[in-house]
Amino acid sequence: MTSTRAGFVALIGEPNAGKSTLLNYMVGAKVSIVTHKVQTTRARVRGVAMEGESQIVFVDTPGLFRPRRRLDRAMVAAAWGGAADADLVVLLIEAHRGVTPGVERIIEALTERGTGQPVALAINKIDRVEAKTLLALTEDMNARFGFAKTFMISAEKGYGVDDLRQWLAEEVPKGPWLYPEDQIADLPMRMIAAEIMREKLTLRLHQELPYQLTVETEAWEDRPDGSTRIDQLIYVARDGHKGIILGKGGETIKAISQAARLELEEFLERRVHLFCQVKVRPNWLEEAERYGEMGLDFRDGDL
Numbered sequence: 100m101t102s103t104r105a106g107f108v109a110l111i112g113e114p115n116a117g118k119s120t121l122l123n124y125m126v127g128a129k130v131s132i133v134t135h136k137v138q139t140t141r142a143r144v145r146g147v148a149m150e151g152e153s154q155i156v157f158v159d160t161p162g163l164f165r166p167r168r169r170l171d172r173a174m175v176a177a178a179w180g181g182a183a184d185a186d187l188v189v190l191l192i193e194a195h196r197g198v199t200p201g202v203e204r205i206i207e208a209l210t211e212r213g214t215g216q217p218v219a220l221a222i223n224k225i226d227r228v229e230a231k232t233l234l235a236l237t238e239d240m241n242a243r244f245g246f247a248k249t250f251m252i253s254a255e256k257g258y259g260v261d262d263l264r265q266w267l268a269e270e271v272p273k274g275p276w277l278y279p280e281d282q283i284a285d286l287p288m289r290m291i292a293a294e295i296m297r298e299k300l301t302l303r304l305h306q307e308l309p310y311q312l313t314v315e316t317e318a319w320e321d322r323p324d325g326s327t328r329i330d331q332l333i334y335v336a337r338d339g340h341k342g343i344i345l346g347k348g349g350e351t352i353k354a355i356s357q358a359a360r361l362e363l364e365e366f367l368e369r370r371v372h373l374f375c376q377v378k379v380r381p382n383w384l385e386e387a388e389r390y391g392e393m394g395l396d397f398r399d400g401d402l
């Protein structure tokens with residue numbers, strides 16, 4: 100008999116609703132910049148929170164915006180895919196903005212999907228409105244959709260967030276933890292390291308190029324001498340891109356990885372040995388496999 104619980108929670112909402120802020124508060128570590136590497140087939144893991152015997156795994160829903168390109172379309176589908184595969188869904192809205200057209204669209208989509216997993220409503224930024232506005236909004240939202248529960252929170256100030264986390268902990272299914280405890284600590288670090296490298300590449304290179312690359316942290320080793328060895332892979336679409344990243348005599352990649360290393364050292368407060376390799380994966384943007392690794396379902400791009 101196990102008393103542990105574990106499950107996936109999809110946090111959905113319009114851009115700027117406060118998803119990252121809420122996540123940071125609940126996970127208790129800065130993981131908002133995490134955008135890479137995938138731990139489930141459909142959605143990327145953004146953070147893992149422990150509450151008592153429950154493990155709450157937050158999956159990414161990369162904003163519900165208007166799809167432009169193929170990758171964007173796949174990302175929107177993944178946002179819903181993440182929600183579809185999750186055990187629980189939390190819809191985050193902004194108290195002072197109320198029921199915006201964007202919120203209406205999300206409610207429509209939730210309604211269209213028919214009966215699914217429980218959806219909780221979290222009204223965020225309550226510090227910005229008066230109580231009576233809040234009550235009216237709660238009533239209005241609950242008349243529009245059958246939310247399992249409504250929370251009034253301030254992700255920034257932490258109001259109500261513990262209640263939400265507690266509820267999630269009680270609602271995720273019974274079962275063994277999805278991540279061993281020692282991996283939970285490592286996971287955000289690997290992702291943050293990849294994100295820092297990606298940021299340095301973006302800063303240094305032509306605008307269009309960073310969009311077509313992905314960074315993965317392959318290995319992480321905390322050494323007995325107090326330093327850390329990090330191995331990363333940078334995947335690009337074309338040979339030409341590899342050349343641009345490497346630069347003349349490898350100068351560009353050297354400068355980029357030095358910038359990434361310095362930031363990592365500051366972040367980790369320890370010496371870092373950073374090794375990165377650039378690999379060409381022709382048409383990785385179109386490759387189902389790589390979409391899979393990013394947590395995106397390639398077929399969704401054709402929608």
Ligand SMILES: Nc1nc2c(ncn2[C@@H]2O[C@H](COP(=O)(O)OP(=O)(O)OP(=O)(O)O)[C@@H](O)[C@H]2O)c(=O)[nH]1
Nearest residue numbers: 114115116117118119120162223224253254255256
């Ligand atoms: N006043 C107030 N501001 C908040 C609260 N929670 C978040 N914010 C602010 O709202 C803004 C957006 O927050 P984010 O957490 O970045 O929002 P997000 O939903 O992750 O946004 P995207 O990444 O664009 O999807 C930030 O400036 C936060 O500081 C809150 O409870 N009260």
